[in-house]
Structure formats: structure tokens, C-alpha cells
Amino acid sequence: MRYDDILQAIGNTPLVGMPSMSPRAPVRLWAKLEGQNPTGSVKDRIALAMIESAEASGDLTPDKTILEPTSGNTGIALAMVAKRKGYRLTVVIPDNASHERVQLLELFGAEIVYSPGDKGTNGSIEVARAMAKDPKYHMPFQYGNLANVLAHYEGTGAEIVRDLPQVTHFIAGLGTGGTLTGTGRRLHEHDPRVRVIAAEPELGDLVYGLRSLDDGFIPPIFDETVLDRKFLVSSSDALRVTRELTSREGIFSGISSGAVVYVAQRIATEIDEGDIVCLLADGGWKYLSTEAWAPEIDRAEKGVSESLWW
């Protein structure tokens, strides 16, 4: 494929079979490899969509600095798109985000503001919202930006329909809800019988150290009615399947992808046949420092449980 610039290389990711991961042969598992995007995650899709929609509406002008709360991937994607288009970017990230995420943000020239790690991404949202009162900033706000949903409706969802019209299930991680809402709506239009299922991380006490349950956060763009089921996945189950993806399929993915495939395997045991699409949000590169692939499983589990992998 030939493109005029890097932004055109976003999306159209491969959908590859995972024959060794299915517990029963008539149920086929498929991986949508979002790690193949230019900065290595699904977030390139929404970064481009949010910036271009803000340019089109006039909300984003060259004098403004883009500001975004993120656990990492969206920030990295925005940093690349901002660099290509000539905008300044400030990201707010939890201070326990992996080392590689910070390095990538820095190499694309993003300014970094840290929020307390024990409040997770919810804490970053709080800090960014306060900063965004300054009119020098334009905040795309992935949790409330319909361009996020649209990027998946027009991109991710349409690509799955094109590549696998017989899809029966779609499983993705729940972060902003954009992937599940946009892709889910497109798949339901194609075939209302498609089941849309969310995987959520069990992040450990460190990240759940919120002051009260009222501090919880539901992204405004997340349409809960698009979902049929939602599962909690522990970091040890996510890690185990992430390592199996590497050793059995040759797929080097991030830890949230392991959580998604774990849920797919649970669903596969409940159905006689089907085609389950798993959205693998990123590659494993940014998680090497967590020691997720260390030969000793204990060391890997400790490293992953102490880091923010969502």
C-alpha cells in the first residue's frame, strides 16, 4: 500500500485467525490487530478523527494547545498526529503509567502533566478538566467526543463487516466506550444478532483507591445499551493469555488484549459455533518494562499488577 503521509496509514488493520486459542474448533477466534497502526495502538483512529473534526468545526486553531487526559495510548496517538499537523500538545497521565508510554510521549514532543497514580485515569480527567478552563487549550476529551465513536463506526466496524461478514461476536476492552459503542452499532446494523461484549480490567487496590464511590466515572459517549454482556478480568488471567498469544500464535500484544481473548475463550465454551472478533488494542512493546514476558511467572505477575495496563 502507498500513502501520501503517515496519517493515511491509520486504520485498515489486519484481521487474523487465532486457531490455537479456541477451546473448540467450530468456534473461530479472530484478532483485529490494532497494534499495526502507526503509533502501535487503536487510539490512532480516534486521535486523527477528533483533531480533524475540531479543525473542521473551527474549535481547533493553530494558536491553541491540545490538552487530553489519557492513560497513555491516546496521548501517544495525539502526539503523533499533532506533530504531523504542527500543534502543541499537553497530556495528563497517571504517574504509574508505564515507562515506555512516557518515553513515546516525550519523543513526539508532548508536554506531560502527572496526576496521582492511585486515582487512575479518573484522576487525570479531574486534573485536565480544571486546566481546560484556560482558553489557550483545546481539549478533544476522548470520553465525551462523538468523533471517537464515529471513527469506530466508520472504520473498525466497517472493516470487520467487510473482512468477516459472518461475525457472531465482538469483544473489546471498555476504556472510553468508544470502540464498543461505534463498532457495536455498525455490527448491529449489519446483523442485529451480533453479540457485543466488554472486557474490564480488575486493576488492583492501587488503582481503585478512590475516595468514594461517587468519584467513579462513566464516559458520556459510552452507550451501555449496545452491550450484551460485560466481564471483569483479573490482571493474572489477562497476563496468562497475553503470554499464550505470544507463545502459541506469535501475536505480541498488550495486556488488555489478553483480557479480551480470555473473555472470548469463556464465550467460546458456551456456544456451539461462531466467529468471535477480538479487538487487540495495542502491541506488547510498551509493556516490556513491566516484565510481562519474564520467564518467571511470579515476577511477571508482580510487574503487571503494579503497572497501569489499561
Next chain:
Amino acid sequence: MVRVKLPTILRKHTGGEPAVDAEGATLRELLENLEARYPGLTKNVLANDGGLHRFVNVYVNDEDVRYLGSLETAMREGDVVSILPAVAGG
């Protein structure tokens, strides 16, 4: 008997215990049972209208009850209930 796993912020009601056992035919009965033994525990789990609080996720055997039977979800011997605050990612 059902095992109920609690987030850090609710453990002040159980003397620091991260998980407690409870009884009930449905999730609602189970929460009522818990409230009777640990007053205040379910105050922020249930909303004023008697439904589940919007910012709280409750899972039975790791599946979100909002997509099962919500508070009327039937409980079986050996089930594990997890209560967690909703968190975002991205």
C-alpha cells in the same frame, strides 16, 4: 454462602476485611443481609431510587450484573460477588 469482595473504600465498614460471606436468594437480598450486619456498607452501592448506583459495578462470578438480572440476579451457593467503582481507561 456467597463470598463478597469489597473495594478498599468500603472496608471501613467491615473492620478492614477485604471480603465477607453473606446469604440471600438474590443480589438485593444479599445486599440487605450485608447492610444489616455492616450498617452503611451498601449506602453508596444502591442509589436513592433503590437501583444500583450509576458509578458502581457489581459482578457475579466476574460478570456485570447490569447485563444479568441487576439486583434481582439469583445467587447460588459458591458464587463470588465483586463490588468495584467504575473506572475509565484510554
